[in-house]
Amino acid sequence: MRDLAKQLVMLVLVAALCLTGCGKKEDTSSTAKWTIGMSQCNLGEPWRVQMNADVRNAADQHDDIKVIFKDAQNDTLKQRSQMEEFISAGVDLIIVSPKEAVPLTPVVAQAYQKGIPVIVLDRRVLGEKYTCFIGADNKKIGKAAGQWIVEKLGGKGTVIELKGLMTSTPGQDRHTGFREGIKGANLEIIFEADMKWLEPNARKEMESALARFETIDLVYAHNDPGAHGAYLAAKAAGREKEIMFVGIDALSQEGRAYVAQGVLAASFEYPTGGKKAIEAALEILNGQTVEKEIVLDSRVFTEENINDGGELLGQ
Amino acid sequence: MSQLLKSPKSSWLTSPTTRALGALVIVFVIGLIFNADGAFLKWGTHRDMLRAVSVYGLLACGMTLVIITGGIDLSVGSILGISAVSFSLFCIHFSWPFYIAIIVCLLIGLACGAASGLIISRFNIQPFIATLAMMVFARGLAKWISGGQKISTAVQQADGTYEYVPEPAVFNFINSKILWDNISVVTVIFLVCLLITAILLAKLRLGRYLYAIGGNEEAARLSGVPVNAIKVLAYAMSGLFCAVAGICQASQELQGDPEAGFTYELSAIAMVVIGGTTLRGGRGGIGLTLLGVLIIGYLEKILSINAVGEDKRLMLTGAIIVGAVLLQKTKK
Incomplete structure (x- = not known):
């Protein structure tokens, strides 16, 4: 019991130290x-x-x-x-x-x-x-991304959606906006997964998608690290040339850099x-x-x- | 495994190894049933699963050593973060030769682990507290050296524009696959570290000391085990494996993310415990940890190829962890 109390005191001390920093x-x-x-x-x-x-x-x-x-x-x-x-x-x-x-x-x-x-x-x-x-308006950006993708794919194709945290409003808006943007087109969302905004998760999910589907035309990720993670998975499988990658945020050192390097087909700015x-x-x-x-x-x-x-x- | 020798009373049927193996087989069979249009039957899926768990597995190697001494290391994810950031900084920004970058990163990891170990043994502070402090400190350090930004191949120039440098060859090598594309390099690195840990635990005197300390620290001290030094060594080894994991993580992301490894300590602990190594220390082994790593890895892969939603995924993972640990519980 005294040990527990001692531990708790230490914990509080450590936490306090961390917080005051x-x-x-x-x-x-x-x-x-x-x-x-x-x-x-x-x-x-x-x-x-x-x-x-x-x-x-x-x-x-x-x-x-x-x-x-x-x-x-x-x-x-x-x-x-x-x-x-x-x-x-x-x-x-x-x-x-x-x-x-x-x-x-x-x-x-x-x-x-x-x-x-x-x-x-x-x-x-x-x-x-x-x-x-x-x-900025995430829904509008998601919709614009959807419309851009429809145009780029000529109105038809297979698409993977790598979602951010779907319990967060940006994730929800980038999802619903995108679905609104592709409405009416002949796009098929063959795989969707929650990658929680994180690149390593996106890579894991993309590997699963690659294992399941022979033809994937495009990956729409809710942020650029997600799109980059998907690209890395496709590259490891030797399939990065046949798939387009689209992300959101367009930070200068992330999304814009990826576009400039030819990794992403497009990145939509979230200013x-x-x-x-x-x-x-x-x-x-x-x-x-x-x-x-x-x-x-x-x-x-x-x-x-x-x-x-x-x-x-x-x- | 060493448990077989240690508890002659229990038959092989109830040994932790058999039980963990049983859990793995169950998960594997689930995969065969829910094979997502045959995706589970392809070797590529298994290779990718092994790639994805390798970084966690590396952390679990060090965690096993620490847990066998009866301790815990919460700082593994943060030390991974520092290592990933430093490795990217050294290779991309400083253009150091890869071997110097690797050596310096390993030393950083070793130093962080040894610092935790020293605080624990010299000042007799609970491992939970000491490594919690290291977890926070190391994360801060990773953010500080990176300026809070990812260290990537987009290098900012003095005038604010970005210059894109090619990714270092060592990144591409670690991120590649060998043996005719059949196994990822990171998986090989993980297996080598696993082997080192296995030899250390089974063949070296150090291994016996770790078990002795976890079994009964006072008895170990009285029988002449240099308890403090061995403890420092255990945490230093854990730090070293974290550094290796960080190097692998940075190479796979082609960048050093200061947030890399966030909450990975929980996965590493779960892998060790699901394998059957007890948190009380003194019992367990690295073979069990490998089984734990595979159980969690397959579980995540099966949920992923079937595109199971995040909500159900979390609930299922929680339920299966409980199931696997219950399977490990010895009947009195």
């Missing part, structure tokens, strides 16, 4: 006029690392703002307390990319009602108590909105009003247009 990045040396708090829900994902990098790069262009970054490490309650820290520190504006809508709505509203403008980035909160929402958030923040801080809802434009990158910065998707 993060979120201390205050930079007091600058002479910025405004301080912006940026609360990121999870820096474990490259896409979100990119979002922070976009915010940082955009902010670096302006001497009158400085940004304090906090990472909630995929923990809703941690993100809530980080928001509370921003409120009590009295930052001039908060950018939040929330992990979940419901549990973070009250703290966003609290900041908003205290007069701190809040920009909600990528994922939504409920209600109206925030200054502005910036995000981070980092730059747009800083633009909106400056407008708000300068007393201008911004639209309550800003939907980001998305681009498609293919072999033909990769060197020209991609092509804007039709509205």
Whole structure:
């Protein structure tokens, strides 16, 4: 019994040590006029690392703002307390990319009602108590991918869908959007599996699909690592030339790189909105009003247009 | 297996090896029945399954050593992550010769494992706690050296543009298949490490010491076993295997992902335990772990080729783990 208690105390100590290590990045040396708090829900994902990098790069262009970054490490309650820290520190504006809508709505509203403008980035909160929402539309992107695929395959063919986490909204939207986009065409989805956004899983699932089906025309994966994992499986089987691979996200070092290297036929951009958030923040801080809802434009990158910065998707 | 020699009272029918083998046969028969239009009958499917489990199997090798001493190593997935990131960094960004990159990665893994072992033996801290700390620390280290981004063949230049470098030859070799495309190189690496572990456990004095420590640490100490040193060695070996796994993982993904190996420790522990090595230590063996690796590998493969949905997959996996462990439970 005493051993157990001792273990528990140690566990708490270790956990506390781990927790205090993060979120201390205050930079007091600058002479910025405004301080912006940026609360990121999870820096474990490259896409979100990119979002922070976009915010940082955009902010670096302006001497009158400085940004304090906090990472909630995929923990809703941690993100809530980080928001509370921003409120009590009295930052001039908060950018939040929330992990979940419901549990973070009250703290966003609290900041908003205290007069701190809040920009909600990528994922939504409920209600109206925030200054502005910036995000892209996964359903639209999935639909565009579906339509592009139908056109590319000439309206018929066999397709594999490697899904992200189907319990997450991006996964659901990229799925339903895609199905909407291919409606009416003679495409057959011969295999679908949940690869949980992860490349090694996508490779495993693709190996299974390759073992089962002699002809596969195209793989549609809900993110670029998934499409890349599928490509690696096909390459190992010597079948990568006969299959096209399409992914989503188009990060410069991932999807766009894969397209440039001829690995993916196309990658659909899911923009981070980092730059747009800083633009909106400056407008708000300068007393201008911004639209309550800003939907980001998305681009498609293919072999033909990769060197020209991609092509804007039709509205 | 050593259990056969250790418990002469139990017949071969109730030995852990037979039981694990039984579980494997059951899973295999399920595969034959639900063969997904004959996909299960192709050698390629089995080869791919062996490729997919090799990285987990490598972790399970080290985990077996640690569990036999009565410990546990939660840091294996994170050490795999550091190794994958460092290997990619060394090979792609630094253009080091592959053998130097491999040696340095192995040393990093060894050092991480030895650090856990030292904390456990010198300060008498529970393995669960010490390796939990290493798990968190090593993940942080992997993210720090990679800047949170995957280390891939798209190398960012000073002006922010990307230059695409060809993937290192060593990546392509480890990612390839040999023997007329019949077996993946990573599987061979796994089997070699498995063999090393088997020799270590069965033939070397070190192996007997590991069992002795797991059986009764105090008795082992009194009979002259250098308990602390052996424990450090066990965790260091585990770290070493994690580094090998990381090298294999990076080569297969053609990049170093700082998130690589996340939650892999759970699979590794499950493989060891399903094989029949007890978490209490002192009993078990690497042959059992191989059976555990194959059981989980086949299970995942069968669910995958039949395109079973994620929800049902998780429920079935949970149920089958319980089933396999129940099969292992000795009747009094």
